[in-house]
Amino acid sequence: xxxxxxxxxxAACFLAEGAVKAFEPKVKEAQQALENGTCPGNDFLGWxxxxxxxxTEFLDEVQAVADTLREKCEVVVVAGIGGSYLGARAxxxxxxxxxxxxxxxxxxxxxxxxxxxxxxxxxxxxxEYLKGKRFGVINISKSGTTTETxxxxxxxxxxxxxxxxxxxxxxxxxxxxxAKRGAARTCAxxxxxxxxxxxxxxGGRFSVLTPVGLLPIACAGFDIKQLVLGAQDMERACxxxxxxxxNPAAQYAAVRNGLxxxxxxxxxxxxxxxxxxxxxxxxxxxxxxxxxxxxLGIFPASCDFTTDLHSMGQWIxxxxxxxxxxxxxxxxxxxQVDFPFDEENxxxxxxxxxKRVDEVNKMAELxxxxxxxxGGVPNIRISVPCLNEYYIGQLIYFFEIGCGxxxxxxxxxxxxxxxxxxxxxxxFALLNKPGxxxxxxxxxxxxAQE
Numbered sequence: 549x550x551x552x553x554x555x556x557x558x559a560a561c562f563l564a565e566g567a568v569k570a571f572e573p574k575v576k577e578a579q580q581a582l583e584n585g586t587c588p589g590n591d592f593l594g595w596x597x598x599x600x601x602x603x604t605e606f607l608d609e610v611q612a613v614a615d616t617l618r619e620k621c622e623v624v625v626v627a628g629i630g631g632s633y634l635g636a637r638a639x640x641x642x643x644x645x646x647x648x649x650x651x652x653x654x655x656x657x658x659x660x661x662x663x664x665x666x667x668x669x670x671x672x673x674x675x676e677y678l679k680g681k682r683f684g685v686i687n688i689s690k691s692g693t694t695t696e697t698x699x700x701x702x703x704x705x706x707x708x709x710x711x712x713x714x715x716x717x718x719x720x721x722x723x724x725x726x727a728k729r730g731a732a733r734t735c736a737x738x739x740x741x742x743x744x745x746x747x748x749x750x751g752g753r754f755s756v757l758t759p760v761g762l763l764p765i766a767c768a769g770f771d772i773k774q775l776v777l778g779a780q781d782m783e784r785a786c787x788x789x790x791x792x793x794x795n796p797a798a799q800y801a802a803v804r805n806g807l808x809x810x811x812x813x814x815x816x817x818x819x820x821x822x823x824x825x826x827x828x829x830x831x832x833x834x835x836x837x838x839x840x841x842x843x844l845g846i847f848p849a850s851c852d853f854t855t856d857l858h859s860m861g862q863w864i865x866x867x868x869x870x871x872x873x874x875x876x877x878x879x880x881x882x883x884q885v886d887f888p889f890d891e892e893n894x895x896x897x898x899x900x901x902x903k904r905v906d907e908v909n910k911m912a913e914l915x916x917x918x919x920x921x922x923g924g925v926p927n928i929r930i931s932v933p934c935l936n937e938y939y940i941g942q943l944i945y946f947f948e949i950g951c952g953x954x955x956x957x958x959x960x961x962x963x964x965x966x967x968x969x970x971x972x973x974x975x976f977a978l979l980n981k982p983g984x985x986x987x988x989x990x991x992x993x994x995x996a997q998e
Contacts, residue, residue, distance in 0.1 A: 551785050552932045552942050554796040556803045558917065559872060559926035563806050571802035571957070572792045578956035579798065579949075583788050587956050589963030594749030595948055598757050599779035599941075607773055610759055613722060613742055614766035618657055620720050621684040625674075625704055626764045627663035628688030629696045630833060631752025632724075636764035637661050638830040639756065639940055642823045643770050656769040657684075662704070663697035671700065675707055683708060684720030686767070688760050690746050692725060692732025695975070701732075724759045751963055753834045756944050771937045778941025786949045797946055800928065801954035807872050807926055808846050808958075814871040816864070817850040820913045821878045823935060825852055831947055838955050838962040845958065854912050865923045872926040876943070877913060880934045881906050 560568045581587035582596055617624050626633055640659055645651055649658050662674055685704045689697045709717045723736035723743040736743040744759035746752075755761060757779055762772045784790075786797040793799075804815060815835070817828040828850035839845035851860055864871065887908065889901035900908060917927050930946075932939040955962025977987035 549781070549938060550933055551781065552796070552930055552939060552946060554799060555929040555931070556799055558921050559803050559807060559928045562812075562872075562924075562926040563803075563810060567806050568799065568802050569792075571806060572798075574805075574957050575792065575798045575802050575953055576788075578801070578953045579788050581956055582952050588961035592749055592751045592754075592963035593952075594747045595751075595754035595757070596952070597783065598750065599776055599783045599945060602757065602776050602780075604773070607762070607776065610744070610762050610772065611766050613744075614763055616742075617684045617686075617720060617722070617767050618769070620682065620716075621657045622681050623658045623660060623678060623683040624686060624764070624767045625660045625662050625678070625683060626686045626688065627697050627701050627704060628661075628686075628724075628760070629664040629694060630837075631755050632688040632697065632760055633661050633664055633764075634753075634826065634830040634833055635756030635761040635944070638826040639761065639765050639770065639775065639937075639944075640768045641826045642935055642940055643937065644768060644823075646823065657767060659764060659768045663687075663689075663694075663700035666696055666699065671703060675703060678704075678707060678711075680711070682712065682720075684722070686722050686724060686764055687732060687736075688724040688746075689730075689732045690726050690752070691730045692735065693730070695972070698731070722763065724763060753830075753837055754948055754963075756830075757941075774937035775941040775944075778938035779945040780941075781938075782942040782945040783949070786946065797950040797953060800946075800950045801957055803928060804846060804872075804874075804954060805957045812846075812870060812872045812926065814847045814849055816871055816873045817848065818853055818873050818875045819878075820853050820909055821876075821881070821935065822852060822855075824876055824878075825850075827876070827940075827943065828852075834947060834951050835954075837965045837968070838951050839958055839960060841960050841964075841967060844960055853916060854909070857912075857916065864920060864925060869924045872928070873920060874928040874930065875913070875917065877929055877931040878935055879931055882935065 556568065578587070582593060585593055626636060648656075660674065662671070685701065685708060687697070687701045692698060705717075705721065708721060712720065718740050721739070721741050723732050723741050724746060725732035725736060725743060727733070727745045727748070733743070735741075744763060746755060746758060746760055750758055752760070757776060762775075765775065766772045786795055817831050819825070819828060832848040832850055835846070835848040840847070885905045887897070887900040887903050887905060889898060917929070921927055930943075932943065952962055973987060974991060977984045977991045980988050
């Protein structure tokens with residue numbers, strides 16, 4: 549199969565001649581630091597050669613558990629937040645029927661995602677929907693104490709046991725958690741749940757190709773072996789010994805850092821295929837959480853085109869010139885719809901009659917790219933032949949290795965997230981969590997003065 553293609557020509561033209569090539573030494577040094585484990589955060593490099601380390605036997609084990617859930621459940625709820633759900637959701641929505649939750653064909657369970665917010669109405673409506681249904685739960689949490697996920701799992705565990713019986717619930721609740729420690733591990737061992745391990749050296753946002761992502765994806769009916777194969781081929785295509793001019797991840801890291809140094813502070817991930825919406829959501833966490841520290845980092849944003857051209861298009865075309873776009877283009881859709889002829893032609897669109905809808909979409913993509921480049925917006929283009937497991941696997945690894953290289957070029961630790969804890973400390977203080985007495989007193993005094 550072919551690999552995804554990267555075109556940086558409409559971005560590099562905004563930089564001085566040779567500027568991208570000038571990043572080659574920094575990029576090679578950054579990638580070598582990843583390989584040698586000498587970069588900041590080197591205890592979280594388990595993702596780097598994860599694809600090539602995955603065995604057929606391991607994938608068969610994941611598939612067997614997924615098949616049990618598929619056989620026993622109408623609905624499978626994935627409980628997790630951040631990297632514990634975004635990757636799985638990105639893949640499932642990219643590959644699935646857009647209206648799959650409505651078109652219940654009896655072949656695949658409905659996959660729902662929870663534990664990623666503290667919305668009371670959301671949880672009420674979820675538990676109402678699950679009443680009377682055979683459902684299972686994949687609880688994804690390394691610690692088991694993340695507030696959003698732990699709260700949701702409490703509710704789902706009780707409801708599952710009440711509806712299916714405690715003994716049957718043991719067969720449809722699966723834990724993906726730490727090997728030895730934490731509340732989720734203790735619960736899984738005590739209750740006798742099947743469990744998978746989140747590797748200690750793989751951070752959540754890099755965990756799609758661990759059971760965190762593979763199990764839900766397999767439950768949804770997709771081919772995890774092809775997903776991993778795509779990632780393995782991209783691992784080779786982006787290897788440390790691949791020449792800079794042939795290494796798409798190295799070039800992506802170079803051009804985006806070059807643009808950043810030239811005042812382009814916002815990267816907008818763009819697609820013309822609605823199925824890719826959650827690929828962009830996953831990408832935003834991957835790059836935002838990896839690079840946004842030490843008062844540095846490109847701000848990752850996303851748009852769904854052509855939809856958002858009717859809302860954000862004006863700002864992108866003529867707003868402050870601090871942005872660049874990275875466009876994921878899908879060469880061939882799965883289905884064909886031809887534009888119909890209408891005798892009255894009230895909308896004036898008969899000139900499109902007989903054309904494939906995708907041809908119209910591709911011309912919108914090309915026309916937008918030309919307009920935005922003319923308007924001062926650099927454009928990076930990533931093209932994939934089609935949306936299937938193999939090419940989504942390629943995209944996943946391409947963005948992961950690109951992120952690791954880019955963060956090291958930027959000069960930050962791409963694998964920690966110290967800023968994420970700030971809101972949690974305030975929330976626990978406000979909720980009077982045991983052990984936060986001093987913080988509770990301090991925050992109440994502060995609020996009384998505001």
